[in-house]
Amino acid sequence: MTQELSQRQLRVGQEIKKVIATAIEQGDVRSNEISEAFITITQVIMSPDLKYATVYLMTLNGKNLGVVLEQLNADKWVFKKLVAAKLKLRYTPEINFRVDDTFDEADRINKLMHDPKVMADLASENKE
Numbered sequence: 001m002t003q004e005l006s007q008r009q010l011r012v013g014q015e016i017k018k019v020i021a022t023a024i025e026q027g028d029v030r031s032n033e034i035s036e037a038f039i040t041i042t043q044v045i046m047s048p049d050l051k052y053a054t055v056y057l058m059t060l061n062g063k064n065l066g067v068v069l070e071q072l073n074a075d076k077w078v079f080k081k082l083v084a085a086k087l088k089l090r091y092t093p094e095i096n097f098r099v100d101d102t103f104d105e106a107d108r109i110n111k112l113m114h115d116p117k118v119m120a121d122l123a124s125e126n127k128e
Contacts, residue, residue, distance in 0.1 A: 003048075005045070005046070006048070008050070009045075009046040009047075009048065009050065010046075012046050012050055012053075012087075012089070012093075013043070013044035013045060013046045013053065014044070015086075015087055016044045016046075016053050016055070016083055016087070016093070016095075017041050017043065017044040017055070019079070019082055019083050019086045019087065020041055020044070020055060020079050020082075020083075020095075021041045023078075023079060023082050024039050024041075028078070028082065029071075029072075029075055029078055030075075031071045031074075031075060033064060033067050033068055033071045034068060034071050034072060034075070037059050037060070037063065037064055037068045038059060038060035038063075039057055039058075039059055039068060040057060040058050040059070040060075041055060041056070041057050042056045042057060042058060042100040042102070043056050043100070044056070046093065047093075049091075050089065050090075050091065050093060051091050051093050051094065052093055052094050052096070053083075053093040053094070053095045053096070054096050054098055055072075055079075055095060055096065055097045055098070056098055056099070056100035056102075057069070057072070057097060057098075057099065057100060058099070058100050065099060069097055069098075069099060072097040073096065073097050076094075076095045076096070076097065079095050080092055080093075080094070080095050083095070
């Protein structure tokens, strides 16, 4: 069971998301893999003490996702520096990038729900 995030965690996460998304969009990162990829930052989850930020992302159609993720994590100091400059926080959080697999999970569940066996079970439950 996951703990619900506080309003402060949500607010700081949204601000960090804006800073990172803007930096990627404007090409503040020198890596060709990052500048050529279409990256979507889906969410930023902050630790309760606001010292760690986990940034979830996806690339368009999952293209070069492994390479992009590796490069972002290698350049995370650049993003930490930008966050420190743009946001006035007591501590600048450590940033870790991760793949957002919620889309894959939603797709898997959707496929399961449309499986003929599951549909037959649901139809039989509705008749009872």
